[in-house]
Amino acid sequence: MPAVLMLRALGLGDFLTGVPAYRALRRAYPDAETVLAAPEALRPLAELTGAIDRLLPTGELRPIPWDGPPPAVAVDLHGNGPASHRPIDATGAATRMMYASAAAPDVDGPWWDDDEHEVARWCRLVERWGVPADPGDLLLRAPAAEPPVRRAAVVHPGAAFPARRWPADRFAAVARALAAEGHPVVITGTAAERDLAAAVAEGAGLPATAVPAGTTGLTGLAALVADAAVVVSNDTGVSHLATAYGVPSVTLFGPVSPALWGPPEDGPHVALWHGTGGRPGDAHGGEPDPRLLRITVDEVLAALAGLRQPAG
Template identity: 70%
Template sequence: MVNRENLVNRPAVLMLRALGLGDFLTGVPAYRALRAAHPEHETVLAAPSALAPLARLCGAIDRLLPTGELAPIEWAGPPPDVGVDLHGNGPASHELVAATGARTLMVYASEAAPHEKGPWWDDDEHEVSRWCRLLEWWDIPADPRDLLLDPPDVPAPAEGAVVVHPGAAGGSRRWPADRYAAVARALTDMGERVVVTGSGRERPLAHEVAERAGLSADAVLAGRTGLAELAALVSRARLVVSNDTGMAHLGFAYARPSVTLYGPVSPALWGPPPGEPQHAVLWHGAGGRPGDAWGAVPDPRLLRITVEEVVDAARRVLPQPT
């Protein structure tokens, strides 16, 4: 992000995406498309302040304006030229963007907002493609494959490690700890250095996985890394093994070999970019509507994934020694 003092009196493009890590990363192609379409404007992302380290790495955001999910946007100064709702499909988020006085509003129409000027929302669309299509309706070309981040300028906590990430915000997306431990043990037996990541709240889960796998306490990085350090870790990782959560998308953002476990939500909606063989996707679902991504217990489709499947997928995508 650039020095705000250099942006005084420049017109602005405001983008609302006040959600989590995975949501932020799936919006990167849209941020870049808006920057390319408005090169003389200041591009402002209304999002949680915790995402600022990654906002600096996508090359499309001049300023992060801290805000919470569906919280008022504290906009100051002249109204933005363009306001873009990259958050949702109804009045709850549309009105937050409109309240800034934006001269042009780019939003989805839907059953909740049938009279909006914009394309119609599609529940069955991949999250990355969805926001690209919104912009294309406004004649702004957007490439859904434009997902890669610059590496952060900080050291990796563990260079060339296999990253195992057993957590997720919803219990329905958390594969059992004993199975993650079995995978971590198998990868260690293959000669890999394994580290276990997570948030501060997930530190007990990470320790459980490490202890069951026979890893030392030093292998537990959960709660010990900021977002920039986590990005550095992933950007230099040999492999990322995770649930369907933000860590998976960080692996996609650095094109690292990955194994991602899906349960209530199909990878057709939240999976990696197609045609990239370094990303292995495991899912035992079929079509139909998604399950509850925020449920309390592991989704039955997630529980159908076996330890052997995950280890086999890891062997397939791990880079071979040269």
């Protein structure tokens, strides 16, 4: 059986922004096995896309452990330069879909655009090879697992780097307000963020049982978000899960504009940002981005109230 190999060895949010491209390739090559080279942790969600037959575990910019005849098609859904092109070239695929850039000017592919939304970027790449892609094709199937809390208000104060973390005391104020409205509030996060989540819960006057951070696994987190009443988070993977399940959400942006990573404008989502045009700030910075700090608790509460009001 021929194979289509897709490289997207990044995190949760990156994985979810690639869903329209995965599905476009599945439709274009219905008789091929679709294989995603990505971290093992993403396997539960890969199965929920309906577009991936097999996950091939690998890490960021690591060799792809491809075994067997070369795939018919190999697609670099990772980057735009030699570091991500080399693993694709090493597969020996007859068709290699990759971006050209200043770092790789001789590649036979479309030119990379720094100012393009991440979802649109990968759709444009595959379209260059005649593969129609719909940037709005983002929804996932819900996991079969029961959510640990039904119809929760999910508050997610963590992010990979401090530059994208809104202050914990402000998240606590939002969580306190949601609880006062009668929502079952849960504070989510990774195992490494459990102390942060516990601090937010304590500041909001919530019990320790409101902190499933680090205990749900990715399947449990997806089940929780899929069933949630609302999600409030930083610009991180959980915000993309809210998009994937059409759950009302408020996402707080700082160093990176929502024009590059934000939710679709036609969904029940609000992206708060106090930046202007120009290039992004340092998403890997060690201090909260000034644009993020300009977002107030009152703004977040107003955005939440607006999500509960009918349009017009």
